[in-house]
Amino acid sequence: MRATGGELGWLTWPLDQGDKPGWEVIQRTLNGSQFYTFSVCNVGEREQDNWLRTTFIQRRPSASRVFVELQFIVRDCNSFDGASLTCKETFNLFTSESDADVGTTFRKGQFKKVATIAPDEITSKNELRINTETKVVENLSRKGFYLAFQDIGACIALLSVRVYYKTCPATVKSLASFPETVAGGENQALREVSGVCVENAISEELPRIYCTVDGEWVVPVGQCQCKPGYEEVEDECQECKAGSFKAEASGDKCTPCPANTQELDSGAVVCPCMDGFYRAPNDPPTGPCSGLPSAPRDLVATTSAGKLLLTWSPPEDTGGRTDITYSIECQRCEGMVCQSCGEKIRYEPAGVGLTDTKVSVSELDAHLNYTFTVEAHSGVTVLTSQAVPPANRPPSTSDDNLDVTTYTVLILEKNSVQIKDLVPGTAYLFRVQALSSDGSPGGSSMEEQFETSGTEGNQHGQRSTQMIQRQKSIYGFCIFLFRKRNSHTRQGPEDTYFSSSEQLKPLKTYVDPHTYEDPNTAVLKFATEIHPSHITKQKVIGAGEFGEVYRGILKVPGRKEVAVAIKTLKPGYTEKQRQDFLSEASIMGQFSHQNIIRLEGVVTKFKHAMIVTEYMENGALDRYLRDHDGEFASFQLVGMLRGIAAGMKYLSDMSYVHRDLAARNILVNNTLECKVSDFGLSRVLEDDPEGTYTTSGGKIPIRWTAPEAIAYRKFTSASDVWSFGIVMWEVMAFGERPYWDMSNHEVMKAINEAFRLPAPMDCPSAVYQLMLQCWLQDRSKRPRFGDIVSLLDKLLRSPDSLKTIADFDPRISIRLPSTSGSDGSPFRSVSEWLESIKMSQYSENFACAGVVTMDQVLQMKNEDIKNIGVRLPGHLKRIAYSILGLKDQTSTLSVFAV
Known part of the structure; x- marks a missing residue:
C-alpha cells in the first residue's frame, strides 16, 4: 500500500x-x-x-x-x-x-x-x-x-x-546445466530434475539432480565429463592446449604429450609417436613411445657343471622400456657348411623369452663350430616377427646390431693342440679349463691373447685353448676343454663332455614334503620365514580352501618393496589343516622359473600362518580371457601358451606332476606373462567347485583329466600334457568352459567314444592339431612338454603358420536348442538362448531393438548384431556363429554328433 x-x-x-x-x-x-x-x-x-x-x-x-x-x-x-x-x-x-x-x-x-x-x-x-x-x-x-x-x-x-514460493536456482553442477526449479511440496520432498551436459561434455547416464522443499540442490547423479580433447575449466569444457592431450571422456585434466611423441595443435586426443619410436600392442595409447633396444653387450662364455654358460650385459639403450627379453639363435658348422642347430641342443631355462642375462647350453657335439646369436627384444621389437606389421610399427632389426658368438667345443686327452684356419689379422683369446673324471669343471687358466698376421694363410698355436674372435661387432669363442685320463678307466673318444646322456637330467629333483616325518621341517628347508611386521594387507582379492587371499605389500629391510599375494589360514584350524596349508609352500619353494608362481616366503612362527607369493595383477587366466573376449590375436594367445608350456616343462624335468592343470590355476601379470600356480595336489581338490568325479583317494577335475588318471589314478607328466591340451582349448576359446554344460558322466562317456573338443573359433590349425596330439588315448604317444615348447617356439618365429584356421562347426561349439533344456526342447526365449552361449549381458540390447522372439533372431545378419550394440569381435562372432548353427539345424542334434 x-x-x-x-x-x-x-x-x-x-x-x-x-x-x-x-x-x-x-x-x-x-x-x-x-x-x-x-x-x-x-x-x-x-x-x-x-x-x-x-x-x-x-x-x-x-x-x-x-x-x-x-x-x-x-x-x-x-x-x-x-x-x-x-x-x-x-x-x-x-x-x-x-x-x-x-x-x-x-x-x-x-x-x-x-x-x-x-x-x-x-x-x-x-x-x-x-x-x-x-x-x-x-x-x-x-x-x-x-x-x-x-x-x-x-x-x-x-x-x-x-x-x-521457493525455487532451486538455475545452476551448473558437474558440467551439467539444470534449470530453475520450483521446490516440491510435502508429497514430493525431493523433485527430480534432468539436466543437459554443457557444450563439449557427454555423460553415459542422463544427468539428474534433486530439488529439496527448501530450495536446495542435492544428490547429483550421472556426472558429465569433457569429451576427448577437452578439459574442465570453470564449469566449461575447453580444448586441450597445443602440446597436451586427453584420450577419453573423463574428469581428468589434459596432460602434456609423453616422451618421444609429436605435439599436435589444440584439442588433441592422442599424441602419435615420432619417427623411429613405437608403442607395443599392450601399451596404452596415452603412454610414451619407445625406441628399439640396442644389441646386448659383453657376451661371454664359460663352462660350469658340465654345461656351456652364456652371459651378457643388457643393451646400453633399452629404448626406454623395461620389458626387455632375450632369445638365442644357434647355428652349427662342419667345415664351410652351416645349418640351424634345431632341437638337438638344450637351453636352460629357455631359448626365448629370457628375462635374465644368462642361459645354460648343453647337448653340444664335439669338433663342431657353434654360432650363437643373442637378440634383445622389447614390446615394440617383438612386432617385427608379425607377418604384416601395421602402421607405426618398427622395421626389422639390422644384423649389424647383433652380437654373434661362435664356439668350437673339443674334448682333449693330450696337452697340446694345433689351431688351423684362423682369420688373418685377427686377435684371439685362449683359455684352458680342466675337467675331472666325473665331468665336473675344475680350475681354468688366465685368458691369453694371440694375434694372427695380416696376410692370408694359417696361423698356428701350440696350446689347448679357448678363443674369442673379434671382428667388427662379431665375437667368436673357441672353447678347448682338457680332460685328465682316469687312472683306472680308459675313456673312449665317444665319451664327450656335452653329449653325455647324464646332461638330460635336471639339476635337482622335486622332493615330496609329505615324505618328511615332521612336515614343518620341509617348510623350513624350502621356504623363507618372514616376520609378519614386514607384511601389509591391503585388500581381499579372493578366498582359497584354507582362508582369505589378500593383495598386500612386502617390505623386508634392505630390499625393495614389492606387491604380493597373501594366503591366510582361517581361524579355528586343526594342526592337519595347518600342515596341508603350508605344504603348498614346501612345494612352491622348490621351484625357480619365470613361468612358475614365485614364493616370497611364509609366516609359520606366529599364530596366523601365511603364504606370501608374488602378486599377479590380472588374476586367473580363465576369468581374464572371458573379460577380454576377442581382444587378443592368435599370436598373443600362443605366446601365453608358450609360457605355460615352459613352466610345465620345468616341473616335468623336476619329476613333479601337477594333477590340476587348468586355466583357473594359471595366473597372469600386467605384462600378460602366464605362470603356473596352485600346487595343493589332489588333497586340495576335495572341495573344488569344478565338476569332480569321486574315486578312491579323492576327487578329480574330470574336464581336465586324462582318461587313465580318471580310470586308474595314474597321474604322470603325460596326464599333465592331456590337461595342457584342455588349457590350450580354454585359451583359444577365451575362457569357454570345456565341454560346455555336459555332465561329468557325459564327458567321460564322450571321451571313451573318441569324442574330442572341436576347434574354437579362429583357432589356427597348427594349434588345434597340437591339442589333438595332447589328447591321444595312448599316453606314450602324446608329446612331451619339451616338444610342445619347441613347436610353440616355431609357430611364434613364423607367424604365417598361424594364418591357416582350423575348421569350425558352430553346431558343436555353441550350445544348441536340442541341448538347451533337460527335455531337449527349443529355446523358449531370446534371453534363454543368450544365456546358453554365455552372452546374457546383451539381453537388454536385443529387447530394446525389438528382437524378442527366436524367429526374429534367425533373421539377423552381422550388421544387425553390430547395430544393437555388440562391438567386441569375439562376442560378435559368438552370436553370429550361434545364429548360423541354429539356421543349419534341420533335426535334433546331439552334442556328440561329430
Missing part, C-alpha cells in the same frame, strides 16, 4: 457493520514514518466474525506449495477495561482455490482453514511488539487462490503479508 499510495482492493466482509466496522485501512505514524495497516478492534462486542480477503493470487503451475509470512500486532486483552470476557488474542488464516478471479463474490464455505495465528508477544498500552509468523499452504493445484483473515474478537493490526 505504501508503494501504490492507495488501496490494494482487498475485500472485507460483512460489507456494512454500522458503528462497529470490521477490517479497515488505518494510516499510522511510527518513529516519524507513515505506514498502513489493516486493523480491526471490536473487543467489546460479542460473536465477531470479520473477514479480510486478498485479491486473486495467480499461481505458477509447478508451485504447489506457498509460504505466507505475516507481520502483525495483537493488543493485550487485559489492557481493555471490562472487555476481558469477549476479547480474543488470536485470529485465523484461510485459503480458497479457484481457476478464475471471482471478483467481489464471497462465500465463507469456499475457504479452508490453514492455521490459527497466535502472537508470541502481546502489545500493551505502553509498548508496541511486532510478531512475525510464517505458515505453509500445501497441495495447491488450481490456477490461483485467495487468502483470507478471520477476526473473532481481537484487537489486531496486519502490518505485512508476504506470499512466496
